[in-house]
Amino acid sequence: MSKNYAVEVKNLYKDFKLPKEQSSGIKQAIINALKGIKGYEKQSVLKNISFNVEKGDFFGIVGRNGSGKSTLLKLISQIYTPDKGTIKVNGSLVPFIELGVGFNPELTGRENIFLNGALLGFSRNEMESMYDEIVNFAELERFMDQKLKNYSSGMQVRLAFSIAIKAKGDILVLDEVLAVGDEAFQKKCNEYFNSLKNSDKTVILVTHSMAAVKQFCNKAILISNGKIEKEGNPVDVSFEYSKMFIDQESKKKNDDVSANRYGSKDVIYKSILVTVKKNEVMIDAIVKNNTEKPINDLNVCMDFLDSNKTICSGINFYEHEGRWINLKPRQMKKIHFAIDNLFGYGIFTITAALKVENDIEMADCWKDAKKFSNTYSNNQYYSVIMPYKVVEE
């Protein structure tokens, strides 16, 4: 094992035996033994996972609910034992699978800090040296001699979180614990995590927040169905993660379109096709006149929404061309847009609309009609990048 590794995971497998029925009884165990059936079902949670966390890394683990990421964290924290494969940990590891584990409401804040420290394997002296820092960070100096049951829930969480991040371990393992406390405390935590990026402390973070992954982590993995789906730079990983949802949503969309769609349906979108290229984004919309009358004043427009659901740009046939589209009864037409690819890196959603009668009557408004991703830009900061020139004089 290289000295630079904080955690080395190699060919890790983990299965769980899920009891088919309530078999935590002797009767059931005997019945199962007599019938020769296994009282459980085997579920493979992790299949052949390998990765390395280097010293000083801020390492993100992302994945959907039930993907196995928490199990992986528990394996790293040595709460579970692997079925196959190895996990090597280099240095002292402090796990926070949940905040405030072992907190006792009947003990004072001070007693709880020392109890919690003992559970994490710290000696009395070590805890005493950390104590002031923990209390300061939590901003709870005045409350340390009060029983924990008299704390507000926010105060309890703050105390727990402060123990977690001020604990003097080499490797910190955090599971979904970033969003705690009020805004001021949040800010403080963010600053603290940012400062950790450049320290030699190793942090392993499981989270659903892609913003956190992009902001803090320098490496990340995406786990899906117990396998590593993507590994490497946090921007790519979070992109891949978001894409998983698009894929799933677009599958869902086929079943249930009407929820996001309203209008008179005199004219409708038959399909919208988006092709993203390096320099160009092409959109082919097929529209159809649903009536037996001709339509002479159709406008096709689309809004582009970035990942924050903010409209960042759009296209509008009438504004561009200065005229309406004509459709004969029952006629179908393809409208082709070619847009310069000035989009930033990320995922965009299209809200498409068909309007008639001088843009007054909505014929077909289709929210979240299509999603597309742009990977050709390096700019994650802006949704749309205006072309510009700059001169230094």
Add this chain to the structure above:
Amino acid sequence: MKVSNIFRKSNRVLLRELVSTDFKLRYQDSVLGYMWSVLKPIMLFAILYIVFAKFMHFGVGVPHYAIYLLTGTVLWTFFQEATGQGLQAIVARGDLIRKINFPKYIIVLSSTISALINLAINIAVVLVFAIVSGVQFRLTILLVPLYIIELYIFSLGTAFFLGSLYVKFRDVAYIWEVFMQALFYAVPIIYPISVVATSYPVVAKIILLNPIAQAIQDIRYDLITSQTMTVFNSMNGIFMKLIPFVIVLVVFVGGSAYFKKHSKQFAEII
């Protein structure tokens, strides 16, 4: 569960924190507080004394029968507490086990040590009672701690076994409760073993092979009166005399090994 680990600093710290937490919280919000540690066995003793000594004349001919009965009650209470709490210990701390990795045996150890501290308090009470009722102490009193240690090791081994079994089979709690009821009468606590020995000498000998009975009898012998029947003065042959100690050893080693084997899976099963 290496022996050296027990003495590792972090484990000692944890053990101390768990025991002291347990003590701080045990009699919380009760007016008499720690007094209950003493009152509980004394009340049990009072009931047994009134029923068996006064009404049924059980202890006729036994010198200092009251102290004799109190000693038995106190030791029995210890065994009941240590094994009962040891049985529940792992499951009760399930939430912790699922989230932090720490040596699980410390949980069982801490709950049995709590019971041991209670026993120490109770033994002090027994000594006070003994002095008041005029028991002549002999040098053999120095052997009492040894038998308490023996009883503790036996309880700890049992607690290890029950605690890990309980994780898988919750029926164990009910079975153990009934078993303890039966065991209470199989151990000479309320009745002097000499009563059994006069009519059924073989049964008396079998009873004495039980480490709990053997320890209680030895402690009574060393503390109260040399007229007590013990495994040493009633059995023939060194092997027979050693049987209770072998049982203690087997239970402790077996219980610890069973616990060690299963403790890795606790987090997944609980």
